[in-house]
Amino acid sequence: MEDGEVVHVTATVIEHAQRPRNYGKPLLSNGHARITGECGDTMEMWVMVRDDVVERATFTTDGCAPSLACGSMATTLAEGKSLEDAASITQSDIIQALGGLPDEVGHCAALAAATLRAACENYAKAAAQRHEPPPSSAAGAQCSSCTDRSCSAQTRRPDESDEEFAQRQALQQRLCRIRHKIVVLSGKGGVGKSTVAVNLAVGLAKNGNSVGLLDVDFHGPSVPTMLGLEGEKPYAQNGELLPVSRDGLKVLSLGFFLESADDAVIWRGPMKMGVIRQLLKDAAWGDLDFLIIDSPPGTGDEPLSVFQLLGTVDGAVIVTTPQRVAEIDVRKSVTFCRKLGAPILGIVENMGSFACPHCGTITSILQEGAGQRIAKDMQIPFLGSIPIDPRVAELADSGIPIIEAHDSASASIMQHIVDEIGRRLST
Numbered sequence: 196m197e198d199g200e201v202v203h204v205t206a207t208v209i210e211h212a213q214r215p216r217n218y219g220k221p222l223l224s225n226g227h228a229r230i231t232g233e234c235g236d237t238m239e240m241w242v243m244v245r246d247d248v249v250e251r252a253t254f255t256t257d258g259c260a261p262s263l264a265c266g267s268m269a270t271t272l273a274e275g276k277s278l279e280d281a282a283s284i285t286q287s288d289i290i291q292a293l294g295g296l297p298d299e300v301g302h303c304a305a306l307a308a309a310t311l312r313a314a315c316e317n318y319a320k321a322a323a324q325r326h327e328p329p330p331s332s333a334a335g336a337q338c339s340s341c342t343d344r345s346c347s348a349q350t351r352r353p354d355e356s357d358e359e360f361a362q363r364q365a366l367q368q369r370l371c372r373i374r375h376k377i378v379v380l381s382g383k384g385g386v387g388k389s390t391v392a393v394n395l396a397v398g399l400a401k402n403g404n405s406v407g408l409l410d411v412d413f414h415g416p417s418v419p420t421m422l423g424l425e426g427e428k429p430y431a432q433n434g435e436l437l438p439v440s441r442d443g444l445k446v447l448s449l450g451f452f453l454e455s456a457d458d459a460v461i462w463r464g465p466m467k468m469g470v471i472r473q474l475l476k477d478a479a480w481g482d483l484d485f486l487i488i489d490s491p492p493g494t495g496d497e498p499l500s501v502f503q504l505l506g507t508v509d510g511a512v513i514v515t516t517p518q519r520v521a522e523i524d525v526r527k528s529v530t531f532c533r534k535l536g537a538p539i540l541g542i543v544e545n546m547g548s549f550a551c552p553h554c555g556t557i558t559s560i561l562q563e564g565a566g567q568r569i570a571k572d573m574q575i576p577f578l579g580s581i582p583i584d585p586r587v588a589e590l591a592d593s594g595i596p597i598i599e600a601h602d603s604a605s606a607s608i609m610q611h612i613v614d615e616i617g618r619r620l621s622t
């Protein structure tokens with residue numbers, strides 16, 4: 196470009212450069228490519244292909260405005276197209292859709308087209324290697340054979356688009372195969388909610404049930420650490436997400452997807468809702484007796500999304516510490532569950548007493564019986580009281596839930612809580 200030469204760019208280019216669509220690494224993808232173009236810009240693209248259709252395409256680039264505009268337009272054009280059509284999108288298709296592009300940055304459109312094609316080819320190659328049977332149609336067949344006319348997924352809501360209805364049906368197909376959904380809640384973080392969720396899942400599995408554990412605590416997904424699964428990655432196959440297995444327990448945690456614990460903290464509400472939906476809808480949970488959900492703490496939008504997406508919850512377990520101030524939080528959690536029509540399985544009191552690591556004696560250190568009193572006042576069952584036990588934390592840090600320690604009073608208490616929950620649900 197000569198000095199002083201005026202370059203005209205279209206409003207569409209400006210719009211896509213300033214507010215690129217589909218920007219960022221997705222949670223779930225099954226095709227990926229990263230290409231550095233002749234200009235030195237690197238573009239990375241991810242596609243999520245299901246039933247031979249590119250359901251979602253996203254990208255990142257270290258290039259500036261024209262690269263952003265081209266990546267944005269390429270991924271926008273690809274979504275909803277067949278794999279073959281998406282892979283055939285050309286440099287000129289992108290330029291045309293942008294309403295034109297100055298010649299000197301035309302290579303950005305070529306880079307976007309090449310990266311998209313490579314991501315589609317990457318998916319096709321991996322699919323061929325796996326000799327995939329036709330994807331998720333099996334789940335669809337199951338739903339259409341369902342004769343339960345009262346199921347909410349049979350009828351479309353007046354305010355729903357085709358896509359929203361299809362998504363809700365897909366989610367319902369998964370959830371239909373889960374007998375009991377239990378949400379573990381707490382008024383605030385750090386009270387032992389994940390500890391209870393993990394031990395409940397492991398304990399129910401030990402009792403011979405098929406169990407899944409879903410950790411959607413955006414504030415600090417600690418399940419991978421507590422189960423010794425750090426560094427594990429769920430495998431995406433056939434458009435489905437295969438949970439990580441730990442002795443038969445199926446585990447999915449946000450922690451598997453986050454590069455840093457801060458990543459999820461900056462996500463906004465709709466994005467969090469989308470992630471929870473994806474983890475429920477796309478996960479190959481199969482047939483489960485129990486799905487335990489380690490919910491975000493509090494009674495705000497995040498736990499609300501969990502309950503809304505699950506539709507029906509068989510029981511909420513509220514975890515609390517026994518101080519007076521915690522009472523307010525428990526009251527809020529109870530009101531929250533009652534408003535949502537979720538039965539409360541009971542309260543678990545954590546860290547109200549102390550288990551001596553030497554002799555095992557349990558000594559009250561906070562208000563004795565406070566958890567029991569809170570439960571009585573609020574007319575909900577009391578499930579048990581777990582002492583502060585240094586072994587609970589030490590073992591959790593090394594990936595072993597306390598319920599697996601045979602010689603511990605805390606393990607027996609935990610097992611009793613698990614059995615009590617199992618008993619309440621079976622009656």
Ligand code: ADP
Pocket residue numbers: 381383384385386387388389390391417545546581582583584585586587588589591592
């Ligand atoms: P939350 O999910 O409510 O944020 P966590 O279950 O992650 O809380 O527990 C917070 C920390 O406290 C973890 O390091 C956990 O190992 C530890 N912890 C939880 N319960 C106990 C207990 N009863 N005794 C000792 N440490 C505990």
